[in-house]
Amino acid sequence: MDAKSVSLYFKNGSSDKEYHATLEPKDDGFVVNFAYGRRGTSLTTGTKTQAPVTHDKALAIFEKLVREKTSKGYTEDTAGTPYEHTDKARQVSGLLPQLLNVAADAEVAGIVADDDWVMQEKFDGRRLMLRKTGDTIEGVNKLGLIVAVAAPVADAARAIAGDFVLDGEIVGDRLYAFDILSRGGDDLTALPYSKRYTALLDVLPADGAITAVPCWTDATDKADNLNALKAHRAEGVVFKRADAPYTVGRPASGGPQVKHKFVDTLSAVVTTVNDKRSIAVSLHDGSDWAPMGNVSIPANHDIPVEGSVVEVRYLYALPGGSLYQPVYLGVRDDIEAQECVTAQLKFKAEEN
Secondary structure (H helix, E strand, C coil), X not given: CCCEEEEEEEEECCEEEEEEEEEEEECCEEEEEEEEEECCCCCEXXXXXXXXXXXXXXXXXXXXXXXXXXXXXXXXXXXXCCEECCCCCCCECCCCCECCEECCHHHHHHHHHCCCEEEEEECCCEEEEEEEECCEEEEECCCCEEECEEHHHHHHHHCCCCCEEEEEEEECCXXXXXXXXXXXXXXXXXXXXXXXXXXXXXHCCCCCCEEECCCECCHHHHHHHHHHHHHCCCCEEEEEEXXXXXXXXXXXXXXXXXXXXXXXXXXXXXXXXXXXXXXXEEEECCCCEEEEEEEEXXXXXXXXXXXXXXXEEECEECCCCCEECCEEEEECCCCXXXXXXXXXXXECCCCC
């Protein structure tokens, strides 16, 4: 059974606090420990279990502790943005997102020149579907599980008339919405993307905590903005066929929506926690877990536990599979281990 850990933050006026909780094995059972205090100072430590307990009991204590802190405004966002508490956290939502394959570099020029494809910026955040039902606001992650929503986003959603389901990417306390799946109880997923995007613009205000991602359709506009986004070191772009419906899941290859990233990142499984703030990560090659080398953990990140999924940025993969200049980005609890495959790897182009 796995250990668990969480780091939470709270910032309001002059108050800037952090709280860390861990569930970890000890002797023949498990314990739940915590540490708290003003950010950047020595933390006070303690335990919720004076003696080891069963994993199920420790997990219940751990989850209750996290719920108590998040209900008081603590958040996993290091900026300390308050999140709304939800009693349905990690429950199945009934919603699942459309997932994208990667566009090969050789395909990009043709897609840009084709007016049947539109282009949008891909933000460096996390996938989030946002469902409004009356005054109830729910976030839904990539796995289809209900998650807490940043308070500014929830407030902005309540200010919009009617019920809806949006799809977008959350960055801090702002949701960049790129699709709308339902409005006023009407399912819009069968409509072509061009009509769904028009509906999205009709629903959202011009600015605020929820904003529509700009969409470029003309070939010249796409080419110009592609170059501009690269120059500004954006994460990448997403291409969508204007006539395509919203289809849940990821196609085996290609598809009517594809992404093109300017930087290379991948999701990997932690196989070993090394000494001196380092982890070993692996990807599945179809038959077994293939080692991808070691990744250093920056001082502002907690060390992830073995078996967790983490996000890593890298320059390119070496022929043997290890990552060149890997940079640790954090834990991804919205990605499952089976998604951590070697097909993610991008290798250095051979020189002529």
